[in-house]
Amino acid sequence: CISRPKSRLSWGIDLPFDQDYVTYVWFDALVNYISGIGYRTDEASFQRWWPASCHLIGKDILTTHTVYWPCMLMALGLEQPKSIFAHGWWLSQGSKVSKTAMNGQALQSKPANPMDMIDKYGVDALRYYLMSAMSLGQDTEFSEENFILKFNSDLANDLGNLCSRAVKMLEKNFDSVLPPASEPGADEAALLAACRNAAKAMRHGIEHMQLDRGIAEVIAAVREGNRYFDSQKPWTLAKEGKLEKLASILRHTAECLRIVSGLLYPVMPEKMRQLRMQLGMGEEKLSPVMEKLSQWNYLDDGVRLPRLEAPVFPRIEVKKEKPAAAAKQAPAKTSAPIGENLVDIEDFAKLSLRTAEVIKAERVEGADRLLCLQVRLGEEERQIVAGIAEFYAPEDLLGKLVVIVANLKPRELRGLLSQGMLLAAKRGKKLSLITCDQPFVSGASVG
Structure with a gap:
């Protein structure tokens, strides 16, 4: 249906062939994709921009763009968009971030407003976070x-x-x-x-x-x-x-x-x-x-660099609030590890975890527990010596996509240089290498 009766909807664009009805809002809105670029008014412009290479839309309007819109285009005899991609939502406290939520809730229950980050930290910093933290198509929590x-x-x-x-x-x-x-x-x-x-x-x-x-x-x-x-x-x-x-x-x-x-x-x-x-x-x-x-060596030789007056990205320091004094009470039980086992996210971020494809594996002579692996990380090849010979035969490892610590300092084992460390789960006498559960590229970051 492309219309709504005026008895139910007092506003809207009149249907040209029935004054008792107005145009259904989504029919009107979708037409803007083609009318805005010259459909039936500027043929050269329309031919240049249509069909769209990609409609990038929110997942909540997927039906209108993948059911209604294709039907309308087929009725008009026009080409379909080359692709339609539905992105996920930004969430705050588990709820969708929206203008309605920002304006309609009590102050203490309002979700975080990403736009506030522009005034505090700059637009480029916000752009980086929005594009690097979200996997397009999935919902992501913002804080x-x-x-x-x-x-x-x-x-x-x-x-x-x-x-x-x-x-x-x-x-x-x-x-x-x-x-x-x-x-x-x-x-x-x-x-x-x-x-x-x-x-x-x-x-x-x-x-x-x-x-x-x-x-x-x-x-x-x-x-x-x-x-x-x-x-x-x-x-x-x-x-x-x-x-x-x-x-x-x-x-x-x-x-x-x-x-x-x-x-x-x-x-x-x-x-x-x-x-x-x-x-x-x-x-x-x-x-x-x-x-x-x-390409390498593209910078101009001998150019004088301007003086660095301030860091390009000064670190954001967060003031820690002093805890209010409280009466003595028994410590709460917790299942989380305490003390020296905890690490900051900054420490974890120092590790470079990468996917690596095993292209060669052989036993180390005179060492029952060691295998010498040749692995590929993107365009780079490395050698890793690993103590997994009790658990894996060399031929079983060929072609496996494993996860390694790629920025570990190289060390020598039995006269062989080891340039990384395999990640594996181990319990008792069982060991299992950490691998990808589906085909993936080597050299990809993990984390």
Whole structure:
């Protein structure tokens, strides 16, 4: 039915062929998709923009867009949209965040308002949280506490910290002049692989409505940048006067920052513009070109970087309220672990957990419990020595997609270099590797 009687609905657009009825609101609303781009008024514009590549809608109006709208288009003889994607809801205290909830409830029961975060923390910070915390299609809980945890972990501790350390060392040791490009070597292999995997994952995430996964891989590249920076110990090189090696490390770190700032530019345009200017990039290069984000040594040699006056992402400090004095009482029973077993979310965020495909496995000679595995993380290959020979035969592991700690310091076992650690569940004499329950890409972040 495309109409409603005026006896039931006094407002609305009159039906042209029956003055006792008005147009059903959804019939009128859906027509705007085509009338707004020139249907029957501007044929050139209409042909340019229709059919839509994607209708991005809320899940509560899925029926109108997948039942009513296709029927209307078929009746008009027009093409269907190429895709229709229904996103989930943002929830606060388990309820949908909406203007109605914001305006109609008592103050103490109102859900958190994401728009309040703009005034407190900036629009780019909110954009990052909204796009990185939600898996499109699923409902996600919004809270200021979760917002601050993610901001501090991903942006302040990881991205902002890497930028500050690199820029300050360039200022101190090279008068803020960017060193000339040098060819990456074995030390930079993991860094290049992480950056290229991030570019590939971000493109895939944008094309398949999986922005959170793409962003997660970009942050994984940032963490690899921090691991690379720490492992090369540039502060020691500066003290020892090894400026050529120091220059190479800082240049490679700057290239990592260029790539991740380009990949995050659509998410945080103002902040990433600021970061790219901090790398000495001119106005003509501030807006990234996707193809350039898979290339290395794209920054201009010898450019002078502006002075870093303040962190790009200053950490959000939360004031802890002092507990009110209370009468002595017996401690409440709790099943949660206490004491030194508890860790902060920031500590957990330091771990880089990645999926890895086992491409080769063999026993370690003279070691009954050890297997030597070759695993693939995206474009990178690594060797891991694991004490799982009692539980798995080498041939049973080939092709398995396991989960590893990818940023663990390498160590030598029985003369073999181990570059990570497998995750497994163990109880008594039983052990089971942590694997993916469906086909997935290697090198993806876990967490």
